[in-house]
Amino acid sequence: MAPNTHSETHKDGFGLARTHRTLPIALLRAREVVMERFRPMLAANDVTEQQWRVMRVLEEAGETDASFLANKACILAPSLTRIMRTLEARGFLQAHRDEADGRRMLVGLTEEGRSFIRELAPQSAQIYAEIEAKIGDQNIEKLLDQIEHLLQALEA
Amino acid sequence: MAPNTHSETHKDGFGLARTHRTLPIALLRAREVVMERFRPMLAANDVTEQQWRVMRVLEEAGETDASFLANKACILAPSLTRIMRTLEARGFLQAHRDEADGRRMLVGLTEEGRSFIRELAPQSAQIYAEIEAKIGDQNIEKLLDQIEHLLQALEA
DNA sequence: ACTTGTTGCTTAACATGTTAAATGTAATTC
DNA sequence: GAATTACATTTAACATGTTAAGCAACAAGT
Secondary structure, rough: OOOOOHHHHEEEEEEOOOOHHHHHHHHHHHHHHHHHHHHHHHHHHOOOHHHHHHHHHHHHOOOEEEHHHHHOOOOOOHHHHHHHHHHHOOOOOOEEOOOOOOOOOEEEOOHHHHHHHHHHHHHHHHHHHHHHHHHHHHHHHHHHHHHHHHHHHHHO | OOOOOOOHHHOOOOOOOOHHHHHHHHHHHHHHHHHHHHHHHHHHHHOOHHHHHHHHHHHHHOEHHHHHHHHOOOOOHHHHHHHHHHHHHOEEEEEEEEEOOOOOEEEEOOOOHHHHHHHHHHHHHHHHHHHHHHHOHHHHHHHHHHHHHHHHHOOO
8 A cells, every 4th residue: 555545644653643633632622612602601600511511401301310410411420519519509409319219319400590591591592503503504413413423333 | 384393303492402412512422432442541651631632742743832732732721831740740741931932831742751652652543443443434534524614614 | 137249429639621810021002 | 112012821719520439328149
């Protein structure tokens, strides 16, 4: 094979791919430019990305146990413990032990929490719509589909 | 329009997309399953993802200033300051003020740092190859291309 | 019932993410 | 050329990421 195939142009002398053409960095950059657009709204309302993610998942899933919530929100258990403390202190969520299984913590949004989401939802949806407009709805769908394929391929 | 188009099936009552079909969470999950495969190697060699990323970029770019490095490695300046301290203490990189511009810090790998990368490169390349095998080389290329498109669309 | 192992969550310790402010240096402006 | 502005990096403070260890509650096997 010739010394400079397409794939070779993406590698260095040690067999490492060029950093900008690697999944870890590309995915990180992509997430970064997307989140940039949401940060102003989140900061204006004194919530972090992660707190917002936790509340979004709770709104979507209803009351759940902490493990499920951590998984869906992509947050590690130790982080969730701290985030729950913060959000509970703010009155946005409520947690209590599972009667049936004393190990589990059941978590749910309070009315105040749901109200908070309702207020921010329009802004959030609009920001996402702007992103969709710039990238193209179909491109996003394709990207999400490919990511799902990646998840299925690697999680097995 | 009918009340349940394809796009509507991805939204909730507030106009928010279902969390698992949003870019921020999908990109995060994707990155997570990819990094899972690298973590054992990194942990075994006592480097964090970010430290490894910094060294990879330095190996690729040669001596550069801190801002360029931070940008390429997707690391914020304050984090880079700390990471540089760690890596310099370990003897993997060296930093010194730019003679021409007293504000800039010029950073480069030491011979020990380059040697460290050479030792890990084969393992890293092999892990990446396994990932490629599971996802498919062409699928990864497509994914990277779409991410580049996303970056161009949103960075402008 | 007792032991053993497992599970779900928490704590602890350290590294990084994130923003704002501080510092020192370079470029502009007047 | 002194004052101002902009820039590169650092520091500080708090939130989260990450791993390992701890603890209490369940599950299984004996």
